Amino acid sequence: MNLITVSGPPSSGKTSVILKTIESLKKRGLSVAVAKFDCLYTDDDVLYKNAGVPVKKGLSGALCPDHYFVSNVEEVTQWGYKSGVDVLISESAGLCNRCSPYIKGIKAICVIDNLSGINTPKKIGPMLKSADIVVITKGDIVSQAEREVFASRVNSVNPKATIMHINGLTGQGSFELSTLIYDEKDNIDTLKGKELRFPMPSALCSYCLGETRIGESYQMGNIRKINLED
Amino acid sequence: MLINLKTIPNLIIEDLLLEYPFLDSFFSNNNIVYQGNEGKSLADYFDDLGQEHREDMAIDPDLFYQQLVEFVKQMISFLGKDNEIVESITILPGNDKSGIAEGFTKLEIKKGQIISIVGPTGSGKSRLLGDIEWVAQADTPTNRRILINNDKPDPKWRFSTSDKLVAQLSQNMNFVMDLSVYQFVELHAESRLVENREEVIANIIKKANDLAGEKFSPHTPITSLSGGQSRALMIADTAILSKSPIILIDEIENAGIDRKRALNLLLSENKIVLMATHDPILALMADKRIVIKNGGISKVIETTIEERQILSTLEELDKKILSYRRKLRSGERLLEEESIH
Ligand SMILES: Nc1nc2c(ncn2[C@@H]2O[C@H](COP(=O)(O)OP(=O)(O)OP(=O)(O)O)[C@@H](O)[C@H]2O)c(=O)[nH]1
Ligand SMILES: Nc1ncnc2c1ncn2[C@@H]1O[C@H](COP(=O)(O)OP(=O)(O)O)[C@@H](O)[C@H]1O
Ligand SMILES: [Mg+2]
Ligand SMILES: [Mg+2]
Numbered sequence: 001m002n003l004i005t006v007s008g009p010p011s012s013g014k015t016s017v018i019l020k021t022i023e024s025l026k027k028r029g030l031s032v033a034v035a036k037f038d039c040l041y042t043d044d045d046v047l048y049k050n051a052g053v054p055v056k057k058g059l060s061g062a063l064c065p066d067h068y069f070v071s072n073v074e075e076v077t078q079w080g081y082k083s084g085v086d087v088l089i090s091e092s093a094g095l096c097n098r099c100s101p102y103i104k105g106i107k108a109i110c111v112i113d114n115l116s117g118i119n120t121p122k123k124i125g126p127m128l129k130s131a132d133i134v135v136i137t138k139g140d141i142v143s144q145a146e147r148e149v150f151a152s153r154v155n156s157v158n159p160k161a162t163i164m165h166i167n168g169l170t171g172q173g174s175f176e177l178s179t180l181i182y183d184e185k186d187n188i189d190t191l192k193g194k195e196l197r198f199p200m201p202s203a204l205c206s207y208c209l210g211e212t213r214i215g216e217s218y219q220m221g222n223i224r225k226i227n228l229e230d
Numbered sequence: 231m232l233i234n235l236k237t238i239p240n241l242i243i244e245d246l247l248l249e250y251p252f253l254d255s256f257f258s259n260n261n262i263v264y265q266g267n268e269g270k271s272l273a274d275y276f277d278d279l280g281q282e283h284r285e286d287m288a289i290d291p292d293l294f295y296q297q298l299v300e301f302v303k304q305m306i307s308f309l310g311k312d313n314e315i316v317e318s319i320t321i322l323p324g325n326d327k328s329g330i331a332e333g334f335t336k337l338e339i340k341k342g343q344i345i346s347i348v349g350p351t352g353s354g355k356s357r358l359l360g361d362i363e364w365v366a367q368a369d370t371p372t373n374r375r376i377l378i379n380n381d382k383p384d385p386k387w388r389f390s391t392s393d394k395l396v397a398q399l400s401q402n403m404n405f406v407m408d409l410s411v412y413q414f415v416e417l418h419a420e421s422r423l424v425e426n427r428e429e430v431i432a433n434i435i436k437k438a439n440d441l442a443g444e445k446f447s448p449h450t451p452i453t454s455l456s457g458g459q460s461r462a463l464m465i466a467d468t469a470i471l472s473k474s475p476i477i478l479i480d481e482i483e484n485a486g487i488d489r490k491r492a493l494n495l496l497l498s499e500n501k502i503v504l505m506a507t508h509d510p511i512l513a514l515m516a517d518k519r520i521v522i523k524n525g526g527i528s529k530v531i532e533t534t535i536e537e538r539q540i541l542s543t544l545e546e547l548d549k550k551i552l553s554y555r556r557k558l559r560s561g562e563r564l565l566e567e568e569s570i571h
Contacts, residue, residue, distance in 0.1 A: 027371075098288055115406055118417075122259050125288035129260075129297070142406055143460075144397050144468045145418040152421040155391040156259045159300040163391050172356060175371065176364050176388075198290065 001080055002087045003188045004181050005102055007094045007127050008111035009120075013137035014091050015044045016168030017111055019051055022089075023171070024178035030086040035076040037092035039065045044091065054083060065092070066099035066200055073103070074191045081189050087182060100126035102197040106188070107181055110161075113138040114150050121153040126198035128154070133180060134161045137168045233302050238295045239273035246272075252305050252423060253298075260294065261287060308392040309423065316395070316475035317341055317379050319362065319502060324373030326526025327354070333528050337520070338380075339504070341475070342497055346513045347506040349522030355506035358522065359478045362504065363396040364388060372525065397474035399464060405452040411435060411463065412448035418471050430470065437495055438466035441487050443556075458487050465492045469499045479505035490515065490545070511548060514541040 008014050022032045033054040036044045040059065048055035056079060060068035069092050080088030092101055094110075102108035110131035112120060115138050121128060128134065134154055139147050151163055162180065166173035205221040231241070231249050243264045246253055257264055267275050276284065276291045284291070318340045323332035339345055347355045357372060365376045365383045377383065378395075387395040407414060415431045424430050431448075439445050442462035446455060455463065465487070468477065477496055493515060496503050507513055514537050521529040533541075554564055 118407065122261060126290075129288075130290075130293060139398075143464045144399060144472060145414065145464065146405065146407060148397075148472065149417055149421045151391045153259060155304075156256050156301060157297070159297050159304055162389050170356065172360055175360075179369060198288070199285070201285070 001077075001085060001188050002107070002182055002186045003077060003080070003090070003191075004087065004107045004109060005090045005092070006109045006111060007092050007101060007131075008135075009097070009113075009116065009124070010093045012111045012113045012116070013135075013166075013168035014093070014111045015047055017135055017137060017166050017174060017177070018089055018091060019047065019053075020166070020168065020171035020174035021178045021181070022051065022053055024175045025087060025182065028178075028182075030182060031084075032087045032089060033080050033083055033085040035080070035088065035090045037065065037069045037072075037090065039093065054085070064096075064200075066094075066096070066101050069101045070196065070200070073101075077188065077191050094124070094127040097123060097127065098125050099200050100130055100196075100198045102126070102130055103191060104195045104197055106191070106194070107132055108197070109133045109135060109181070111135045111137060112154070114142045114147060118146075118149055118153055121150075121157050129158050130197045131158065131161055133177070134158060134163045135166050135173075135177065136163065137166055139165050140167050140169065233299055235295055235299055238299060239291070240271045242269065242271055243275065244268040250302060250305070253302070255420075256298070256301055260297075261289075262294075304390075304392060305423075314379070314384065316502070319476065320377040320380060321358075321362075321527075322375040322377065323527065324366075324368065324370075324375070326372075326524045326528075328524060330526065332374075332526040334530055337527070337530055339502055341500050341502055343518075344493060344497070344503045344505070344516040346516035346519040347504060347522060348508070348513050348519055353522045354525040355522055356480055357525065358520070358527070359398075359480055359504060359506060362476065363398075363478065365395060392473075394472075394474045396476045396478055397468050397472040399461075399468060399477065399479045405455070405460060408451070408453060410449050410451055411446060411455070414452050415463075415467060415471075418467060422471055422473065424471070434463075434466045434470050437470065438463040441465060441491050441495070443487070443552075462487050462492070466495065469495045469501065475500075476502045476504065479503065479507070481506055481508065511541065511544050514538070514544070 006014050006018060018034065025032050034048050036042055036048070036055060036057040038057070038059055040061070042057060042059070045055045045057040056076060058068065058072055073090065076090065077088065094100070108131045110128050112124065112128065112134065114136060136151060136154065147165065154163055164173055164177055166177060205223055206219055211218050231245065233241070247268070264275065270278070276289070318338050321337040323334055325331055347358060349355055354372070361370050361372055361374045362376055364370060365378070365387045366372070366374050368375050378387070386393060405414070409417065412431060412435070415434050416427065419427050419430055435448050442459045444456065444459065446459050452460070452463070489511060493503065505512055505516070513519055514533055516533060518530055518532050520527055521531065557564060
């Protein structure tokens with residue numbers, strides 16, 4: 001089975017791109033399943049189901065969504081493997097911009113959109129910097145100049161990535177993506193022993209443990225203070 | 231200066247910047263604040279940041295070195311400029327949606343030519359433009375192949391961000407940035423590493439004003455440009471700043487700009503222009519038109535002399551409509567036998 005992890009800021013077009021790409025994969029006779037990770041809420045599972053794609057969803061709720069992803073990705077892989085699909089795609093929203101749920105040796109795609117502003121590539125950390133393929137969406141609603149400037153900013157934080165433009169509404173470009181993500185020789189049956197590409201932030205403070213009150217005396221553990229001096 | 235993964239950690243930041251000034255923006259885009267540390271090597275800079283700070287900033291020196299080496303390589307080749315010049319592209323036939331072979335043997339399009347693409351919605355006009363952008367090699371649903379300069383194309387055309395084969399004028403022409411016209415074009419010029427920036431920017435704004443009905447100034451915020459002004463700016467900017475040799479126009483709505491001048495501007499920059507269109511004026515302005523049916527190219531028609539005469543009639547009509555619109559807008563009455571100007 002091929003495993004592909006897709007991440008990107010909320011509403012950047014991940015589901016649209018994945019659905020269009022699945023159409024092309026299916027035309028080549030490949031079967032695809034999707035695992036969707038999100039935080040509080042998602043409707044994406046319905047979208048996948050309606051497209052006839054087997055789907056599982058996981059909501060992290062009160063937990064850090066990226067930590068939740070890593071804690072469950074092996075189980076999800078087993079699910080995909082046992083269902084016998086050729087390709088399993090995971091979709092997760094990068095919620096804090098610092099994390100990257102990418103795994104060494106597993107194809108990683110980051111989806112960002114042209115509307116998010118030209119400084120966005122600078123603000124997104126490893127999720128963008130360590131992706132193998134960067135998909136830029138919503139090019140249909142900005143100018144050629146903005147597309148070029150945006151793509152060149154992406155290129156300067158991740159020159160090694162393949163950068164593709166895809167229109168999530170029409171699917172223009174998704175056929176091309178589908179040719180890049182499937183590799184006959186890849187056969188993932190487990191992720192055990194594999195490593196994250198980037199360490200996640202270490203954080204354990206009183207608020208992680210359910211504290212709600214504000215003020216110094218309630219703060220314990222890993223605490224850092226903002227510098228307000230001039 | 232030898233730049234590779236071995237040498238890079240020990241190179242001094244100052245020396246790097248001196249040799250490759252474009253690294254200044256690379257450092258800044260990667261949140262590397264080198265100011266005050268110019269005399270240090272990269273390795274020392276990262277050491278002095280300390281582990282905790284590096285983790286905070288999500289900086290991984292090894293990944294950074296790899297990206298830097300790759301970026302320098304790309305930029306050197308981009309600035310090298312002795313890149314292959316695209317003189318022509320050739321479309322080799324594939325099949326339509328039913329799998330039937332297309333009705334032509336070979337279509338070569340040369341620099342300075344305009345080709346229009348006509349056919350009903352859903353017939354495959356955008357797919358043809360997509361095949362060209364992807365430099366299809368019998369690996370798209372149409373099985374077409376695209377040659378560049380009559381030869382199998384270099385794979386770089388598919389993936390390079392700085393050397394894209396194709397620039398697209400989008401259907402929707404909105405700007406989302408909050409900048410003045412001048413700042414906007416400047417930003418684009420910067421990303422293209424243009425040298426005589428001021429001159430180029432002034433030229434683009436002048437050309438855009440020639441195309442647009444109503445004038446705008448360099449200080450106008452781009453978000454307050456009218457539809458026609460935005461299109462004019464975008465066309466002038468793409469014609470002059472995009473390095474891409476091919477311009478694709480997918481059903482752009484053309485109200486408010488001078489179509490003939492727009493196409494002439496693109497051609498004067500030696501581009502190949504392909505446009506999917508339902509607009510008879512644009513369709514007839516082309517040297518040839520490709521007729522698409524059921525996903526396949528069914529005919530390639532050269533614009534005849536008779537059609538060119540029809541085009542002139544259409545253009546007269548178009549001018550008349552434009553002038554009526556102008557008059558109505560300014561509160562005048564229209565007169566039947568009025569001459570147009
Ligand atoms: N105009 C335009 N809209 C797009 C494009 N791609 C996606 N959209 C729209 O953007 C919205 C969000 O797209 P989704 O595919 O749901 O985004 P997502 O990243 O999966 O969102 P979450 O999973 O909720 O984080 C939808 O309304 C899409 O129709 C595009 O290329 N152009
Ligand atoms: N030769 C072909 N074989 C298979 N599918 C095709 C072919 N040509 C076009 N298509 C598909 O038909 C659909 C409509 O084509 P599109 O290019 O969007 O039409 P248009 O731009 O003319 O409205 C797209 O999904 C496209 O991929
Ligand atoms: Mg989604
Ligand atoms: Mg179309």
